[in-house]
Amino acid sequence: MVLRGRSAAMSAAMPALRRAARHGQSGIVVVTGEAGIGKTAVLDAIAAQAAGMGFRTGVGKADEIGRISPGAPVLLALRSGSSPLLDAAALADLDDLTEHPLVLLDRVGAHLERVAGTAPVLVVVDDAQWADQLSRLALRVLPDRLAGHPVVWLFATRDPADELTAPPGPAVRLEIIALGPLAAGDVAAIARDRLGRPASAATQRMLDGVGGNPFLVTQILDGLAGGAPDGVPPGSFVRAVEAALDGLPDRTVVLLAAVLGRPFALDEAQRIVPSVGSADVDRAVAAGLLCRAGHLLSFRHDLVRETVYAGLSPSARQDLHRRCARHLLASGHDALAAAPHARAAATPGDEESAAILCEAAHQAAGSLPETAGExxxxxxxxVRPAQESWQPTGERCVDVLGRVQRDADAVRVADAVLARATDAETSARIQVLAARALWRIGRPAESVARIDDALTAPGISVALRARLHAARALALTRMAPASQSRRAVEPALVDARAVRDHDATMLALQAMGELARNSGHHAESLAYFRELRAVSGTSYLAEEIIQLQLLDRFSDAGALLEAAHRDDRGGIEAILPSLTAARMWQDFSLGHLDDAEAGARTLVTIGREVGDHLHELDAVLVFSASALLRGEFAEAAERLAPATSGGAADEAVRLPGLRLMEGWLAASDGRAEDARKILGPLLFGARDSSADWPWWPGWMRVFVRVGRATGDQRLVREAVSIAAEGAARNRGVASFQGVALALRGLAHLDLDALTEANVVLDRCPRPLLRGNAAEDRGRVLLAHGRRAEGLAELDRAWSIYRGTGARAAMAAVQRVMRRAGARRAKWETDAARPRQGWAALTDAEVKVAELISAGHTNKAAAHLLNLSPNTVSTHLRSVFAKLDVNSRVQLTNAVHALRQTG
Structure with missing residues (x-):
């Protein structure tokens, strides 16, 4: 069988064999490493290699019991095998000399010298740490005595400080080979060798738990090959651990070690379980269950710990975990440190564990949102409804779930608590929490109804009443036109500040930020969201990023996104739907369609997992828009279809975006009249809408083109007017100013306005807007008979579109230029990206493939690329599909093969 993962060890041993075989030089090779690390396998492989080179080989092995037999390992090496180093007569000569060690060594040396005169010799002694005194004397003395003869000594020892590793005399070269754990790739290869297939996920988890120890790896695999259930340690291994435990007078310290799951000191163990003594520790170490590293104790291998842990009775396990949780809290650790033990100790109705978990969730909400939610x-x-802590625990649960954007779960728990609430104040507090969650998942009408009901109850405090009004004002920003919702939002902020209620103030500030965004006042909106971030931490970071994007400040938005992903605590909000959506819109607006689609796929997954239908809808819109820009109209319709059939969000929230996409799709597909019928009602209701889409640059061009195609000048005038209002509300923002000029020029075929628009949009970071303006100016120049200038401008538009992958717009430009009699060689050489193979990978996917093949985890790759681990996983799934691989090992092989051929 192939020896996996030990090529370096073999390479280190081979020079000694070659020197002996070719030049008659002697040498020593010592292999060191912990028990089970594969020393014996390496010795066997070296011995086999030596036999192939013509060596006469003898193999001996020391053992702990055999220490009472003087010289046994050396004598065994001399007489082992079918062709022993010493013949029967020579061995008989040695049998009676063990009581005369110096004579014995002299005779052995003389015999080996004669053998070495006919062929090179390899003497192998395994487990030399157990060798008796006579054997150790022989192994120290004989190499020097036989210096100058082709004799190589090969020893294995667990002890890296063994005296056998001391340098011999100058005439004998020493090579020390320290074996470490097998690499993950080598473990995977061993699994394929022994199982005939890649390891399953359950098997891989066990293999990961033994730290690359070859003995434990092969124990697991041999057990599976022999029919053991997948994911369960082999019976022989379990029985060995149980036997070691049975040999201990008191196994408490080992059981405690299994429950703690980390290195610990004796004094800490005694604080948790006072009965633990130093003698118990000594016995556990002697039995091979625990090991010492300085003053700390731990299991030698994770699989041993897992086996001990699995053998614990439920009651013993819960008792020890409860003791550990109490110890951690008493010794100054926070609830997050105690939470794993509280979870394991918990039983139904366990208020102590519930309190620890609740506090841990509160602590984790900012930096570990997924963990906090769980x-x-x-x-x-x-906890149980009859228990006193049930209601406050439920209220805290709703609060934390809202903070980590698990809003559907927050509403579910809120309803459960409200059904049993007995006082108006408690109900009102919970309704505020539920209202925030309902707003985020697009159900503002239900939010208003709940709040109105709560406000009718007597006895609600002034602060809580201000909170309810602020929550209602926030809901109205998604239900009523800005002019109407402002009448509720502004007084809510005044009241909140007057009563100095923090939660009410935050809700009212958020409502003001949303109100300003929905009315297209993006600088004002940014100011409110920044004030929110100042008083609440990072909870509104995504909103601030979106406003920076709308103000063309993409570099500032990118800096905030990167900072979120670089955060040392694990990304803060980087894994939340809102930040994933902000990154998706950043990529889409900058024309990085491949990256935007990867973000959309991630967002769909997250949205479905946590019930966040609004962010899921955002993802669907970007999916469909990307397909439209590429000219894949059928795919765009297919991506849009599931969202149009229904959803948990209110129709007033959900439908405007879907109708916009349906109209754009109809227009792109040549169905201008259908597009006019879909888009007309949206446009003429835009000023009274609660949605923010009219104040995103770019949409109004769709309306103008549909209006011109159908001869609907009223539609054109309204779109141009709204674009001008957007520019007036966002002075100095190139996207808004340029689009307003471009649409005015397009509507009136005004070349001066189109030329000015192109100058302004040269400062705009949105490539699609620059391409649109160049295309429109080029078309108008052609219409004015200025062919050369028009074709130059259309060429510029084509290049901009090509840089983003907007193939539908490229094709449209080509058609116009062909009608004008132009041909370009680059049209013929340009081709769409293939769907399979390396050429199909996007730039982001290539980076992910390279990092993963280099051994990085998803989390490490995400950190390096300023992405979320979820997005890296999305890229990786796409890479697997395009390269037709199904594991990281196969991906690594594919990357290496590409480098060799490239």
Missing amino acids: LVVEAFEL
Whole structure:
């Protein structure tokens, strides 16, 4: 069988064999490493290699019991095998000399010298750490005595400080080979060798748990090959661990070590379980269950710990975990450190564990949102309605779930608590929390109805009443035109500040930010969201980023996105839907369609997992828009279809974006009249809409082109007017100013306005807007008979579109230029990216493939690329599909093969 992962060890041993075989030089090779690390396998492989080179080889092995037999390992090496180094007569001569060590060494040396005169010799002694005194004397003395003869000594020892590793005399060269754990790729290869297939996920988890120890790896694989259930340690291994435990008078310290799951000191163990003594530790170490690293104790291998842990009775396990949780809290650790033990100790109705989990969730909400959500739901599910802590635990659960954007779960828990709430104040507090969650998932009408009901109850405090009014004002920003919602939002902020209620102020500031965005006052909106971030941490970072994008400040938006992903605590909000959506819009607006689609796929997954239908809808819109820009109209319709059939969000929130996409799709597909019928009502209701789409640069061009194609001048005038209002509300923002000029020029075929628009949009970071303006100016120049200038401008538009992958716009430009009698060689050489193979990978996918093949985890790759681990996973799935691979190992092989051929 192939020896996996030890090529370096073999390479280090081979020079000694070659020197002996070719030049008659002696040498020593010592292989060191912990038990089970594969020393014996390396010795066997070296011995086999030596035999192939013509060596006469003898192999011996020391053992702990055999220490009472003087010289046994050396004598065994001399008489082992079918062709022993010493013949029967020579061995008989040695049998009676063990009591005369110096004579014995002299005779052995003389015999080996004669053998070495006919062929090079290899003497192998395994487990030399157990060798008796006579054997150790022989192994120290004989190499020097036989210097100058082709004799190589090969020893294996667990002890890196063994005296056998000391340098011999100058005439004998010493090579020390320290074996470490096998690499992950080598473990995977061993699994394929022994199982005939790649390891399953369950098997891989066990293999990961033994730290690359070859003995434990092969124990697991041989057990599986022999029919053991997948994911379960082999019976022989389990029985060995159980036997070691049974040999201990008191196994408490080992069981505690299994529950702690980390290195610990004896004094810490005694604080958790006072009965643990130093003698118990010594016995556990002697039995090979625990090992020492300085003053700390731990298991030698994770699989041993897992086996001990699996053998614990439920009651013993819960008792030890509860003791560990209490110890951590008593010794100054926070609830997050104690939470794993509280989880494991928890039983139904366990208020102590629930309190720990709740506090841990609160601590984790800012930096570990997924963990926070899981912890707080577990805490709520532990307590029972009859218990005193049930209501406050539920309220805290709703709060944390809202903070980590698990809004559907927040509403579910809120309803459960409200059904049993007995006082108006508690109900009102929970309704505020539910209202925020309902707003985020696009159900503002339900939010208003709940709040109105809560406001009718007597006895609500002034601060809480201000909070309810602020929550209602926020909901109205998604229900009513800006002019109407402003009448509720501005007084809510005044009241909140007057009563100095923090939560009310935050809700009212958010409402003001949303109101300003929905009315197209983006600088004002940014100011409110920045004030929110100042008082609330990072909770509104995504909103601030979106406003920076709308103000053409993409570099500032990118800096905030990168900072979120670089954060040392694990990304803060980087894994939340809002930040993923902000990154997606950043990529889409900058024309990075491949990256935007990857973000959209990630967002769809997250949205479905946490019930965030609004962000899922955002993703669908970007999916469909990307397909439209590439000219894949059928795919755009297919991507849009599921969102149009229904959804959990209110229609007033959900439908405007979908109708916009349906109209754009109809226009792109040549169905101008259908587009006019879809888009007309949207445009003429834009000023009274609660949506923010009219104040995103770019949309109005679709309306103008549809109006011109159908002869609907009223549609054209309204779109030009709204674009001009957007520019007036966002003075100095190139996207708004340039689009307004371009649409005015397009509507009136005004070349001066189109020329000025192109000058302004040269400062705009949105490539599609620059391409649109260049295309429109080029078309008008052709219409004015200025062919050369028009074709030059259309060429510029084509190049901009090509840089983004907007193939539909490229094709449209080509058609116009062909009608004008122009041909370009680059049209023929340009081709769409293939769907399979390396050429199909996007730039981002190539980076991910290279990092993963270099051994990085998803999390490490995400950190290096300023992406979320979810997005890296999305890229990786796409890479697997395009390269037709199904594992990281196969990907690594594919990358290496490409480099060799490239």
